[in-house]
Each structure stands twice: as C-alpha cells, then as structure tokens.
Amino acid sequence: MSEAALQADASIYQQLVVERARRPLHAGTVEPADGAADGTNPLCGDTVHVTLRRDPGGRAVAVRHRTRGCAICAAAADLMAETVQGATRNEAEAVFGRFQRLLQDGETALDAETRRQLGLLNAFGELHGYRSRRKCAILPWSALLAAFKSGEDA
C-alpha cells in the first residue's frame, strides 16, 4: 500500500471526514426539540434526521443529527451541526450558500475571506471534482433548513 496512493485517497476523504463519519460528535436527537426534519436521497436511500432547539432570539443552541448514509453524508451532517451551533436560520442559510459554492466551484475559486468563514467545512473542498457526490454533502443541509422551518411554522 503506497504512500502516494494513501495520499490520493486522503485528498478527497480528508482525515477529518473519515473521523467524523466513524465517530460523530453531534449524533443523536435534541429532546425536546423546537424543530425536526428528515432528508432522504431516493437514489441511494440515505437519510438524515435533524433536530434542533432554539433560544428566544432564534439561535440554534443545540443541533443533533441521526444519519444513515455514506461517509460524506455522515461527516457533512456532523460538521454541519458543529458549524451552525448558535446560528440563526438566516446565518445558517448563509453558511450553506458558501458551502454550496465550495462544492460547485472548488476551493481555488473562493476568496480568502470565504474560505476562512467556511472553517471546518473546507474539508469537502475536493468534492467539486465529484459532482454526483455533492448531493451527499448537501442532504444534511436540506434537513437542517427544513428543521428550522418546521420550528417556525409550529
């Protein structure tokens, strides 16, 4: 097993992604929750269940996910939960917007400030060369935004 080959694997599945897929830090459910939603990818059957609790100002003070899916999806869910901790729905949408640009155009297309704001999410930078896998990383975010919305509608 050559070093070069391992590095090639690692360029798309960075250490952080593999670790969070194996041992998520934000798995579980928030109880009681102010918002909950499921995301499902009909093509592969992967599902993400997101629950959250918000403070009176609308900030998500707790976000948890239960994911049955591939490593990309599981890690994306976990890093999402970490990143949007304390965010309002609008702020979460802004992060998601940046994340989508990262997946769409790749790291090199983004300015330094955006890259800084993306923080841990930069781990998915190489996904932009794997178009069919982008939806795996996006699935948790659709569930999150639906969870925010379900909380507001309730």
Place this chain on the structure above:
Amino acid sequence: MSEAALQADASIYQQLVVERARRPLHAGTVEPADGAADGTNPLCGDTVHVTLRRDPGGRAVAVRHRTRGCAICAAAADLMAETVQGATRNEAEAVFGRFQRLLQDGETALDAETRRQLGLLNAFGELHGYRSRRKCAILPWSALLAAFKSGEDA
C-alpha cells in the same frame, strides 16, 4: 443537351423500354378471359391488370395488360405479354425466374444461354443497379402468375 448525358439516360431506359411505355403493343383486355388478376404496388399506387386466354393444353394464347404505372412497369408489362405468348404456366414461371435473376445479378452474371432465352427482356439489364425499381418490373409478373392461377381455380 450532351450526347454523353443522353447515353447515360438511355443505358437504363433503353429505346425499347421508352417506346413500349409510350406505345404498348399488348395493352387491353382479353374477352372473354380464362384468367385475370391485378397487381398493385402499395408504395406508389401503380397497378397492372392482366387478362389471358388459354388453349386446352394450358398455353396462354392471348395475354393483355392494362397498366397505370411508371415507364419501367408499363414496358415490363408489355414485353412480358409478348414474351409469354404461347407459354404454359410452368414455362412462364421459368421465364420469370430468369428475369428475376437478371434483375438481381445483372447481365454479366448470366450465361450466354440464359441471356439468349431472355430475348427482349434483356432491355432491363441495367435495372440491377437500381434495386428499388426492380419491383416495378416485377409487378406485372405477379399479376400474370395470379391470372394463370385464377384461371385454373375457376
């Protein structure tokens, strides 16, 4: 209008073909007839009506056609009527067999004896390079064979 061009035209529509299409020698109907049949080409709507009278030995002593069709079809009908004059059904079928080989393979593929037997029908020798027109030359023959048969069945 160049000589070469005229010759090119004439190589497929020999003088005999053009003449018989314009002024058939065997057009009309035999009355009373011992056999009659129609041939129709559904692709172009051309029709050939063949009537014949037979002697006790089964020989077609009179054959006439009424053709609404292209020059190839009209000339083929007229030259057919001339060629099978006095033939039995079996003999007509043998002529038709030789004629089909001429259309299929061309003059050069036939032996001298066959070419001799074909007589006037050799006028259609170049048709073998024009596959889609062969059925125009064959149509009168289907009508003829059906007319023989209709006579026998009656």
Place this chain on the structure above:
Amino acid sequence: MNALSSTTPDLSHLRADFPILSETIRGKPFVFLDSAASAQKPAVVIDAMTHTMRHQYANVHRGLHWMSERTSDAYEGVRDKVAALLNAASREEIVFTGSSTGAINLVAYSYGALLRPDQAVLISEMEHHANIVPWQMLRDRRGIELRVAPVDERGELDLGAMEALLADGRVGLVSITHMSNVLGTVTPAARIAELAHAAGALLLLDGSQAAVHRPVDVKAIGADFYVFTGHKLYGPTGIGVLWARHALLEAMPPFMGGGDMIGSVSFERSTWAEVPHKFEAGTPPIVEVIGLGAAIDYVQAIGMGTIQAHEAGLTEHALARLGAVEGLRVIGEARTRGGVISFTVDGAHAHDIATLLDRNGIAVRAGTHCAEPLMRRFGITSTARASFGIYTTTQEIDVLADTLDRIRSFLV
C-alpha cells in the same frame, strides 16, 4: 436565369463542412436534393460523436465515476441547447425521444390517456403519416374523434374551416404541422394557437421540417407541444425532441417504463422521477444527444435567420427555374413557404424522373412522401420532391432544371 436576389446570404463555404458532398454518384458529382427526408451531417457532428466514443463515454446518470459524470454533463448540457433553440421556458421542458415519430407517439399515448372519449383531436389534410396514424390508433383505442381540417388549392390551411371544426369545444388537442414536408407550406402557428386556445384545445406543432428551416420560438407562438427530429437538423439519427409546457409534462402519465424514469420501485407501486426524466426510460441515445448538441451549435453559429433567408432565395430561384420546364406542375403555392418543392411532369411518372435524375447524380425523392391523404387531396398518386439544405446551391438547382428538361424530352 441566376435569379438570386442580392439579399440572399452566400453559404457556399459551408459545403466543405460536409464530407459526403464530395462523393460521386454513378460517376457524376453528388447533387443532394433530399434534405427533407434526412439531412447530411457536418464533420463537427460526426466528430462530436466519435470523440465521445473514443475518449469520454460511459452510461449516464447512474454512475458515480469520472467517465459517467462527464458523459452525463455532456448529455444534460444539450438540454440547455435545445431549450435555447426553441426558446423554451426551461431545460426541464425538453424530453429526448428517438425521433419526431417517437415524440408524437409519446404525446398520443400519454396526453392521449388524459383525453375523454367524447373529445376530439384535430389534424389537417397535409399531415405526415407520423401526425396521422398515432391519432388514428388513439381513436381506435380510446374512442375519441379524429377531425381533419382541409387544405385549399394553394396548399394552405383553411383557417375558417378549422375554426368551424373547433366550434363545439370538444377538440382537446390540435396537432398540426408547422411546415409541410410535401408542399413547403409554413402554417400560421401563432394564429392556430389562438384559435385552438379560444376553443379550449391545446396545440401540438410538428416542427420536423420547420425547425430545420427557420427560427422557432415556442413562447412567441404560444404552442403547448413542439416536436422535431435530429437527423433532419444536420444531427444524428435515433434522436428526437419533445418540448412541452412544464405543467403539461407534470400532469401527463409516463409513456414507457424502465430505468431512470422512476423515483422508487416496489412490486406494488412505483413512483416517477421528476420531469423530464419521467419520460426518458432506459439508457437514452447518449451519443446521439451529444451529436445533436453539436448540430445545434453548428446551425446556431450560422443563425437560423440566415438559414431561412438562404433557403428563401434558393426557393425563389427554384420556382422560377422549375416553372420553366415544360409540363412541370408545382404542387402547392403557399404564400409562406420553405425550401421543399413537390412537382409532377405531364407524361412522366415521378419514379422514372427520380431514377433518371439519380442516373445523373441528382438525389430527389419520389412517391407519396408519407402523406397519402394529401396526394388524394390533390388528385395525384405521387410527386417528385426537391428539398434544400444549408449546403444547397443555385448551381445545383440549375443542374436539376436542365436535367429535367432533358429527361422530359427523352421520356415523353
């Protein structure tokens, strides 16, 4: 005699793009005047297909791997090109089929299943069999009525009669050619859309000919369905297009079942994929779609308006030249027309004309042109037809006219 007006664009440089045009036929230069049956292909189309198969091919949609992703991108990219060509509202309105015939049958089966048995479909006397037989089959399957709008002596649609046929409000769909493949007539599409909609009917336009010869704007026309076929638009065989308004595609049941058109499958029940995929069952004509994309790029670079002007010039020239051939009668004299001219010659059968033209290297079509009812309308059994493409020249038309003169004197 060289009646080309100065406003006619000169496209003769395009001939070099079509390798086949330098072939010889029976020792004569190839004069191809049968584009309405199927057009020849420019090298860019052939090369796009070849390049795909040599360098970047795999099945689309289903694969996660590099080749499959790249091929899917190329395939889906053509939907945008088609949407732009027709000015469709979105790429999701573009469904790939096998041909125009495939597209019309899709509508006849799928939209046809939504028609009530007491409704009618209205076609015209100048339709191609592809726009007659599917509706007859629907009639025989579902009991709907088939109505036929007449064509006048000039070869134009009788709009008054059409309005009368629509008057009882029972017509659910008007399905009309946008340009006749026999008469060259271009139909007043926007006006027909108004008439149809005023009577509560939808409008399908058979653009198999029109889309090749002029700019098409389905939004400006106000059509509901539009179909065309790749091989006439200088593209590959095996690929056709159905455009339909999004809401219609949403409402219509699927036509064929299989892979790629489903959401999920269980033996009890399956759900359908989003449009347009709902209508694209199984492995699509991948390489052919990519080739169609190259063909669309090619004609768009020339400009459909330029193509239309070029053919208008050719048609004018041809009508003048052919009109001077003794005994020649042009069938159809519509005021708005494209580069398709059908004719008969007194005393000479269309098939003999076609064969003698072929003997001289000139390819025209002879027969009923898949429009038997129209032949009956004009009291003829067949015509010879010369049709033009972007590569057609006035010289070729002159060769046609001169040869017809000679053939006539030889045959008659």
Place this chain on the structure above:
Amino acid sequence: MNALSSTTPDLSHLRADFPILSETIRGKPFVFLDSAASAQKPAVVIDAMTHTMRHQYANVHRGLHWMSERTSDAYEGVRDKVAALLNAASREEIVFTGSSTGAINLVAYSYGALLRPDQAVLISEMEHHANIVPWQMLRDRRGIELRVAPVDERGELDLGAMEALLADGRVGLVSITHMSNVLGTVTPAARIAELAHAAGALLLLDGSQAAVHRPVDVKAIGADFYVFTGHKLYGPTGIGVLWARHALLEAMPPFMGGGDMIGSVSFERSTWAEVPHKFEAGTPPIVEVIGLGAAIDYVQAIGMGTIQAHEAGLTEHALARLGAVEGLRVIGEARTRGGVISFTVDGAHAHDIATLLDRNGIAVRAGTHCAEPLMRRFGITSTARASFGIYTTTQEIDVLADTLDRIRSFLV
C-alpha cells in the same frame, strides 16, 4: 493468486481495439469495470458509423436514389446479422427498437393488448426495472395481475415456486431476465420455457446482459420473445433489438404509428406494413443499426463461446481475489453465472467505495442497479458492482482487489 486456468483464452490483444482504454482518469490508468452499465466501443464500430455519415448516408426505404438504396441495404443487412447472432428462424423476426427498454415496452403495449384482464404476467424478484415497470403500467392500464417468482438465498430463481405460480393456467406471459445485472445469475432459460409453455404461457427473455456474455440460441431455448440492447454489446447507444416468433409479430397490433410502418393511410383507416416494418415507425436509428452490425461482426469474429470462456476465467479469478478482502460480501452465488459481481463491504458505504475507486482510476457502479426489489430481497440498500467485458484483464481485477483492501483500511 493469478488463478486463471489454462483454458481461459487470452484476449488482451483486443484492448488495442478500444481507443478509450488508453485514457487516464485523475492521473491513473483507466480501469473500466462498469461494462454491465454500458460497454466501450471498438474502433470498428465507431468507424462504421463515421464512414456511413461521411460517405454513404441518406434516409432508408423511402428513397429511390443511390445513397438511399445503399443505406437501406446496409441497414437491412444488419437484420441478417442479428438473426444469425440469436439463431432466429428468419430476418423478418428482428425488430429494431431504441433499447432493451424500448423493446420490452413494445411487447407490453402490443402483446399486452392481446392479454385478457383475467390473465397474469409472471416476472421474478431479480428483474431490472425495465422488466418490472412496463408490466406494472400494463397492470394499471388493463387490470392484469402481476406475479413475482422468488429468488433464493444463492440468487437463483426458485423454479418450484415458479411452477406453483403458473399452476392455475392464468399466466399469459413469463418475462424473466436471462442474466441478472446485479447477481450475475444466468437463468435456466430452456427449463423456464418448458414450464411456461406447459402452463400455456409465452416466454420473454430479457437478454440485455446474457446476449453480451454468451452464445444465445432462441430456437434451442424455445423462447417466444428475446430482447437486447446495442450499447452493452459494444455497439452504439440508441439501438435495441426485439426478436419474436413470426406468428406472434403477425398477430400483434402495432405499437407506434407513423411513416414506414403502414401499408396505406386514409383518414378512416390505415393498414399496416409487413413485419417487421409494422413495428418500426418513422426514421429508424439508421447509423446506430449499422454500428450494431459492426459490433456483431466484431464479437462474432471473436466468438461468443470464447467470450464466455474468457469471462468465466475472469469471474473465477475475481471471486477468489474479492473473497479475500476483509469484510467483503459477494451478493449472489449462483452456480451458473456471468461476469458481473455485486458486493458490500462491512462498515463502508457502496458510494464511498465507488468514489475512492474512482479516485484511483477504477470505474465501478454503486447503487441499486435499477433493481430495487432485489436489494430489498437481500436486505441491503445498495451494492458496489464490478462487471467485465472482453477487454477486462486479471491485472485490472488485481488492482481492484488491492485498492479495495486499502480503501477498507482507510475508511473503516
């Protein structure tokens, strides 16, 4: 480890015939193990298509001119090649469609219209969606029953259960895959034909995979319908084949309406052309049919028996090598099988495996493989699948196994 038995033919010289195989993917040599989704094309197929479009192209059947006649000859000549490939009784039994999916839908619409609502269609648990959804749609349209024969743990058809499902004599058609695109299982076609016929049912075989991997003899099998798809047989996209016994084609109503499938057309009534033309409406995929002919010549020159032996050797080797990867489970262990191997790896999702293989230049497919019910049968949501073609080598399989080892240790 190089377990290739000495009887396995060496076909590695064929790789040079496939231009795409020398591409690199993400900087790595291209290891294409996704032939079951769609095969790559040898240069002879690409060249046949290119040659047609560059030198000898026009629409078929309708034209009297030289180009049209020559193109028609080439097109019709392929019917003989297909008939020989399948050992059909005559060329008239060969119908060209757009794909396997198109062919099965043709039967579902056309033969399906001849079934009585109290009859049933019997499929199996291991069908591709292309052989499930058309029958569901027929059920929903006509009220027939859809029965499903189970698959055992090994991935073989349960023939006892099948016989029981046929026992009441109400099954009109058995429609079964000749080789599973997921499990590799080759079904006992002749035995199924006996069972079906004994119960008064006809048999359709979905040969989309089988026809690629082994000799097929529809007469020896005793089948009634057989379908396959060009793009998996090293041929073009956009072309499929339906074979059916002549008497069946005669009895069946047409599927699509349009040009070339009619005898004559009037608005009141149309008559149909002779088979097989009755089922080929509109301009067919001309260039694709010609390309399919080149593909058939190519595989026939190698020999379908040789191809089968080659893939049997590869499959044996692959089962041994993959079986040694920790946590890897092969789905399907049929005793008669072809070169398609689906597997799961404990703790690693199929999509991650596919992506990491792709990162290393190796193309496999991951997902449900258009066979969701079969996934459910085996209690899984997806698999990774490696599938072999005539150009596949044991070295490629070794690279796959080694890379899987590494990926596993990396991911799990």
